[in-house]
Amino acid sequence: MNRELTDTFLVARHDVQDSMRSRRLIVWILLYVCVAVGATFIFSRVLRTIETHIARTIAVEPTKETGQVVSSIQQSDSVRRMVDDMVDDKQLANQILNLHPLVIFYAWFSFAFMPFLVIIISSDTIARDVNTRNVRYHLFRTSRPAYAVGKGISSALVLLIALTISAIATVVTGMLTMHSAITIPLLTDLLSFLVKCWLFNLSFLGIALMASQLRRSPMQAQFLGLGVFFLLLILHPVSASQTGPGLARLWQLGVIISPYSHVNDFWYPDITRFLKAAVWSLGLGFMYFFLGYIRFSRRDL
Amino acid sequence: MQFALDIQNLKKKYCKHIALKNLNLQVPKGAIMGLVGPNGSGKTTTFAIIAGLLSSDGGTVNVSGRGPFHPVHHKGLLTLLPQDAYIPGHSRVRETLVFYGKLQGLSTQDASFSADRVLELVDLTDRAQSPISSLSHGMIRRIAAAQAFIGNPEIVLLDEPTSGLDPHQVARIRDIIINLRGKQTLVISSHVLSEIEAACDHIAFIEEGVTVRQDTMAHVMQTQRQISVILANTLETIPDDILQSFPDITFNLSENGLCLQVGFTESASTAIINRALLPALLNAGIDIEEVRRGSNLEAIYLEDRKNNYH
Numbered sequence: 001m002n003r004e005l006t007d008t009f010l011v012a013r014h015d016v017q018d019s020m021r022s023r024r025l026i027v028w029i030l031l032y033v034c035v036a037v038g039a040t041f042i043f044s045r046v047l048r049t050i051e052t053h054i055a056r057t058i059a060v061e062p063t064k065e066t067g068q069v070v071s072s073i074q075q076s077d078s079v080r081r082m083v084d085d086m087v088d089d090k091q092l093a094n095q096i097l098n099l100h101p102l103v104i105f106y107a108w109f110s111f112a113f114m115p116f117l118v119i120i121i122s123s124d125t126i127a128r129d130v131n132t133r134n135v136r137y138h139l140f141r142t143s144r145p146a147y148a149v150g151k152g153i154s155s156a157l158v159l160l161i162a163l164t165i166s167a168i169a170t171v172v173t174g175m176l177t178m179h180s181a182i183t184i185p186l187l188t189d190l191l192s193f194l195v196k197c198w199l200f201n202l203s204f205l206g207i208a209l210m211a212s213q214l215r216r217s218p219m220q221a222q223f224l225g226l227g228v229f230f231l232l233l234i235l236h237p238v239s240a241s242q243t244g245p246g247l248a249r250l251w252q253l254g255v256i257i258s259p260y261s262h263v264n265d266f267w268y269p270d271i272t273r274f275l276k277a278a279v280w281s282l283g284l285g286f287m288y289f290f291l292g293y294i295r296f297s298r299r300d301l
Numbered sequence: 302m303q304f305a306l307d308i309q310n311l312k313k314k315y316c317k318h319i320a321l322k323n324l325n326l327q328v329p330k331g332a333i334m335g336l337v338g339p340n341g342s343g344k345t346t347t348f349a350i351i352a353g354l355l356s357s358d359g360g361t362v363n364v365s366g367r368g369p370f371h372p373v374h375h376k377g378l379l380t381l382l383p384q385d386a387y388i389p390g391h392s393r394v395r396e397t398l399v400f401y402g403k404l405q406g407l408s409t410q411d412a413s414f415s416a417d418r419v420l421e422l423v424d425l426t427d428r429a430q431s432p433i434s435s436l437s438h439g440m441i442r443r444i445a446a447a448q449a450f451i452g453n454p455e456i457v458l459l460d461e462p463t464s465g466l467d468p469h470q471v472a473r474i475r476d477i478i479i480n481l482r483g484k485q486t487l488v489i490s491s492h493v494l495s496e497i498e499a500a501c502d503h504i505a506f507i508e509e510g511v512t513v514r515q516d517t518m519a520h521v522m523q524t525q526r527q528i529s530v531i532l533a534n535t536l537e538t539i540p541d542d543i544l545q546s547f548p549d550i551t552f553n554l555s556e557n558g559l560c561l562q563v564g565f566t567e568s569a570s571t572a573i574i575n576r577a578l579l580p581a582l583l584n585a586g587i588d589i590e591e592v593r594r595g596s597n598l599e600a601i602y603l604e605d606r607k608n609n610y611h
Contacts, residue, residue, distance in 0.1 A: 003373065007404060014400050021391040021432075133386035137448060140352040140381050141404040143372045301354045 007142040011150025012157070019158050028121055028158060032166035035117065036109070037173045043105045044177035095269050102174040103189040106167065110197035111263050114163070115204035115229065122155050122208035123225030124218030126296065131216055135301050144297050152209050152289055159205060160198050167194045196266040199278045203259035204229070206285030213292030216299075228288075236260040259284050305330045305365055305456050305486035306351065312359035313346050313510070320346045321510035323360070328503065330455075331483045335497035335518075336490040337602055338507035344490040345384050347507075348458045351488075352381045365455055377406040382449040384460040390434030394444055395420065397433065402451045412451070419447040422477055424470070439466050446474060457481075459489045463496055475500050498522075498598035506605060514605060521601060528571060529597075530561040530579075533588035540585045547578060562600075 211225035239254025265277035306328040402412030423443040535558040553562040
């Protein structure tokens with residue numbers, strides 16, 4: 001195997017082991033699980049309240065299983081037409097309406113809020129090592145690309161572990177609070193969205209690692225990561241709303257560089273859309289990582 | 302002569318502060334070179350540039366005749382003991398050393414063997430499985446020193462290797478260094494000049510980013526034509542008849558009155574001075590415990606600074 005690849009793998013493996021021993025991974029997982037469990041619990045309570053109100057309004061006995069009423073409503077023609085009109089896409093409407101409410105919630109929650117956690121947790125990954133000068137033990141032994149990419153791979157793996165455990169926690173909490181059974185379609189849908197959520201969040205991991213390579217202080221790196229995150233969060237809807245010829249077309253750049261512009265494709269069931277979204281997410285993640293690396297490759301350590 | 306390290310006109314600026322200005326250093330293969338200089342003279346910066354951690358603003362660094370250091374092209378050829386770098390506390394001692402060894406290009410087996418060897422060198426075999434956070438400051442410094450000897454690097458850079466160690470461990474590190482003479486090239490930066498004197502065969506004095514003197518230790522110690530006479534009893538003043546009998550000789554009595562520094566001109570030799578001076582001292586009732594050739598490095602360094610730099 002190429003020496004650089006071997007080094008990248010060594011750095012990644014050591015960093016994952018280090019995360020476990022330093023309890024960083026446990027903190028990550030706990031944070032994800034707490035957020036996922038808390039949000040799922042609130043979601044199921046809200047859903048239960050809505051269903052109880054609906055049952056009382058139409059003067060029937062509420063169902064024991066939360067989500068049953070919503071699932072039935074999802075299948076009604078009037079709701080289907082309404083969702084069709086809302087998303088303006090028959091295929092997407094069909095996909096949403098065929099998903100279990102818990103899966104819809106998990107996917108929406110993961111796409112909307114997980115990036116924030118990724119930024120908060122990963123933005124100091126490399127900055128911490130530079131700040132403590134721990135890099136001085138590594139970077140005469142291996143190259144800076146192997147080190148930085150190894151750190152990135154380790155963060156991506158840790159993110160996958162945290163997301164998987166939080167998905168399991170979501171299912172268990174959902175099933176316990178909604179009193180419904182775990183079915184194979186539910187699990188496969190959840191698994192599919194777990195992978196999609198991971199791929200989508202890799203673009204934000206790229207932003208976090210960019211900040212981590214640009215700043216020496218871990219706190220400054222976190223602030224920078226959050227700053228870029230909120231900038232892109234605002235830039236996406238603003239850029240998307242700007243249309244027109246000439247200089248106004250520059251706003252399209254804002255659409256392209258924002259990971260949120262590509263999240264919709266992850267909701268579609270077809271593979272082409274999925275691949276397109278995955279390529280965009282990975283591409284943006286790599287682009288942000290590389291922007292940070294340009295500085296890291298030349299900086300004094 | 303083949304140089305393990307050949308540094309020419311090295312420059313480095315931190316914002317407006319000039320850390321190195323035209324630093325030159327040639328370290329022969331297999332030499333143990335001591336870098337001596339006050340705080341902020343540029344020793345740590347020089348090490349960091351050699352190891353590729355800092356960029357230079359000018360000049361050249363040639364490592365092992367293969368150009369400037371690159372971790373891929375010089376894989377496993379150079380190691381560094383950084384001065385104040387942190388080793389993550391949750392890592393286990395042996396595991397960390399094996400990881401560093403593998404990163405240096407060693408196989409898992411060789412890295413494990415090497416980790417065990419260096420742990421034995423620094424007397425920490427019994428703490429191999431301990432988390433680094435459970436070790437004392439001195440032990441962590443020994444781990445840091447141990448990682449610099451993993452594998453078989455041609456060049457080892459040691460920045461303050463004995464700082465924070467107890468006298469027993471200082472002696473141990475000194476022995477490790479002395480035992481490597483001729484096998485590896487070592488460059489050591491230290492403020493403890495007695496350590497440098499005991500371990501090094503080459504020396505360079507650095508002042509404000511410039512090499513003011515570079516020579517073999519033997520030559521530096523001999524160029525000061527001086528002997529030290531260690532006295533058995535305290536002497537309050539040097540007898541007048543001694544001073545009058547040897548007008549070409551300079552005498553300096555140490556503050557504690559137990560060491561007489563005798564300086565003489567180039568025309569005289571140590572043997573001639575001993576033949577004439579020692580009987581005179583004995584006749585004056587001064588008991589002699591020991592006579593040493595030359596001076597110690599500390600005295601030479603301070604004298605050198607006073608005469609040539611300021």
